[in-house]
Amino acid sequence: MIIIFGPITYFVDGIDMPFWTYMILFYIGQGDFEVGHLWFIALLLFFFVCYAIVRLIASTPIIKGKVITTPPGYISLVIFSIALIIANYIIRIWFPVGEWVKILPFMPVEVGRCPQYVGFFIVGVFAYRYNWLNTFSTKTGLVWLAIGILAGAMHYIDSLIGLFPLSLDFWTVLEGFIGVGLVTGSLVISREYWNKRGKLMTFMADNAFTVYLIHIFIIYLLQGIMEAISMGPFNKFMVVSIMGIILSFVLSHFIRKIPFAKKFL
Template identity: 30%
Template sequence: MANPQTFPEHAAAGPPVGRLITLDVIRVAVVVMVIVHHAAQPYGPTGGGWPVTDTAQSDWFRPFYTVNSAIGLGLLFLLAGYLVVPACDRKGPRRFLVGRWYRLGVPLLVFAVAVNLPFAWADQGPGSIGDFVGGLYADAWRPLYLHLWFVAHLLLYTAAYVVWRRLAGNPRRAWAAPGHRAIAAYAVALIGVTWILRFRFPVDDWVPLLGLIPAEPAHLPHYVSLFVLGAMANRGHWLSTMSPALGRWWLAVGVAASVAMTAIQMLAPDAWRFNATADGGAGWQSLVRSTLEGLIGVGLAVGLPLLIRDLVHRPLRLVSAMAVTSYVAYILHVYLLVPIQGATTWPDLSPFLKFGIVAVLGVALSFGVAHLSGRVPGLRALLGTTPPR
């Protein structure tokens, strides 16, 4: 059987083993994708900031970043929404929120204060405590600027789900699995909302949500809607009832949009290449980018889970072990990747070779250190892997 500790939220309900296997594979695949995405940051035009820069550069990383951003964290939010429902059912709202704060809030607070704040202070240069505090106030989300924004959003969405559940009287409506028409309507709505938001907030424009939480409005509709759809999918048993043919069709849509995105960014004239005009605004380039990103995100969010469900029928020992430590690997990976990237800036090597070295070491070390952290009581408590009963 699959490791029952992988998704303890499901243990009491006794879900089908096949569903646990599918969730394990999705979780591990997406966390590995995020680590690999960040491993490539120094070697191409990311459009955003990163602590390490390298002279080894290639424009081929541009579509790599764009396609990954269109699907990677969206799948994690989809998975998080799927898992929040049975966890809250089993524990009750109050105990569930306490557990979420312990698992998400404590690592978020500790790493923001003990790790990211010193980085921000060093980046600002010497100055008085008052100047430092004032700078943080003016740029309130900066202490979380690396990757912990995802954890903060997950905590916020979880709290919002519990509040909605209490206000709605603990609804248990089973939403029927969507067909092609419903999925297409969602894709059109997502593309439209995303494009309109980008009139004001282009890609890689970050703002402090609620005065503190880093948020990129250009991708926020994707993340929020997939979290909601994940909760609906759990109630309606979509993972079990959606047809393989529907999954294959939307997987083809996502793959075709990914290929089109790569072709536009790399093979078209400079007027087509994504720049400030395509990253935001009301122009046709921004509409094209928003459309392709929406089709990638929706197509692969539907197609990949169903493909995994239909292909993987038995537990995979390595994947099950990695799934147990995937959350900790996500928290730790940036702090392991950045030193590796910094140590490999001096050799005059191909950016693809450097990327390969950093990616392999980053994945291995992230999951390896995460596994070892489970044997250290103090570190285990800090990372939220042993919530109170």
């Protein structure tokens, strides 16, 4: 799929040189690879490798299905949120949001958001090991969901009318509470009210990973088609979104019919 991104980059960016010259001498020759939305998979793979190395060195046995420690409460979540806020403030002194660093040829990283990625990954490891997903307090989850929604609403209102001085980077503060609040609340809501699947949800769940891999190509195609159609931007957005979702799942269904594809997708 990384090779597929080469032609997309060539045509979308309007590269001013022959196609094969760009692909052979620059895209492949200089390792100037484009991974698109797959950067997140690359980063997760890097985290998994680091975790595996730590596990090999530590050799600590994993106890599955047993509650060894109580799940985090209000104070723990506040401390975690503040820790994320401080880490984000510090790292963004050198790496502002939007600045990407190519650590490896296939792994560009937005370093300014790394504290969140690393923090939530570590918490996820503990959540799995200590069975927090099944024992986390529903009340605590709903309260933090409200906190996340409130922080998100404050950011939206601030973007409209300017609640906070421009000199104050209050987004970093809100971001910490939005992340912890929405992640915590979503997990609890899903556990309590959406922890079952009918035929449609089973189909969507089975195809979710493949859809993640292929949807960008369908979106590019639909956007190209919609450019030639006279229609308002919001209407175009709705058409591309709805058609993109439907076509992505349909295509994924047939891709997974290919022999052995279902084992990987």
